[in-house]
Amino acid sequence: MEVIVTCITQSSEKRIKEAARAIFLKKGYAGTTARDIAEAANMNIALTNYYFRSKEKLFIEIFRDLFNYYCQNTLRIFEKPVGIREKLIELIEEDFRVMKAEPNLVLFLMNEIQRDSEQLLPELSKFKELLHGTLTTQIKEEVQNGRMRDISADHLIPLIMGSLQFIFVGKKMNMKLHNTCEEEFNHFAECHKNLIISMITEYLFVPETAS
């Protein structure tokens, strides 16, 4: 009996959460009203507070979900047992897939972190130590053995992520500027991704073969 009840409740709860996620991603915390969420979920205004107690608690839950999803997805590739060149390319390709599926994600995350980092990023120590895991060691090794240009992970990671993600941070701007539709933008972004792969690898592995 508990199972059935839980299923029914999760249905409404989940609908609200998913509607809220879509709107928060688009409009941010301050730009979203409780009635926006209720309307998008096609539910009564009181249900948000019934299930999540407050708009803020719902937001924090959604933010954490998105932030953890993105971090874990990235760290998973950091830890993969593959060569550095292959890993960096995979990092870019995976990041591109995520950005394509959720173009507002990075702008949303950066904006909310800037607004209230104390509340939203209370504990990064676990993430920090994972960051200094396999990939960082791998880079140090490659640099030491002269197979890669001298660079630290602290600079390489934002260099890679930044150049790719920025295209999506400025998506609206880019589309307005070049008068492009969604499809044309995706083509542009794909070209840009390939350019970044080319630039990063050729810069980092300059003495290597151009295979």
Added chain:
Amino acid sequence: MEVIVTCITQSSEKRIKEAARAIFLKKGYAGTTARDIAEAANMNIALTNYYFRSKEKLFIEIFRDLFNYYCQNTLRIFEKPVGIREKLIELIEEDFRVMKAEPNLVLFLMNEIQRDSEQLLPELSKFKELLHGTLTTQIKEEVQNGRMRDISADHLIPLIMGSLQFIFVGKKMNMKLHNTCEEEFNHFAECHKNLIISMITEYLFVPETAS
């Protein structure tokens, strides 16, 4: 970017506008209340509407100022009569100066454009034609004459701007992650800027001398 100076002797209109600019840059349009602005400017709540008619009109005025300042500053360098290599470096250096003085600028602009691009970017045609001016021609020439790797201005510009600006878009995130203070962040950003200059020039001008 002019440093915000709250001078007692300044006119009320200007004091309100400067206070509003600082708060809008920090909290965005939706996150800023009329009372926030009045309090920061140390003025009566009614004066914002007395001088600017509405919060929205004040915001649009400030947004346009910031957007035009940034664009014109960038385009000024686009048009400079110097070699391509020198010009790209100067572009990065100048962008870095602006970002350092106003770290929230790009996150603010991108966010508000994403929120309401129709209202905020009604007319980009003038900017568009300027964009296809000296720099674009210059790049085409260099590419054609084999002095530069094959790349279009449409990709090169966001590649350069993006990788640099992203550091500031993610400033809070970066500072939280590495437990750094303002000063340490500025040092990190400066290193990153130099890395970008190195990467961009070495990638673009690979067959040339490293002078």
Added chain:
DNA sequence: AAATGGTTTAAACATTTGTTTAAAAATAAC
């Protein structure tokens, strides 16, 4: 059929929001 307990609803709640008003104060013009 009555009772139980979780779910949903319409309505209301107190605040906060952007904005306006009308009078006071300060400044300028005569």
Added chain:
DNA sequence: GTTATTTTTAAACAAATGTTTAAACCATTT
């Protein structure tokens, strides 16, 4: 010095905000 004009003020306004209430609803159990 008196009158006009502009600037500033405290107070109020309606609308929007997040949240709560209390009753209705509905499936399940007794």
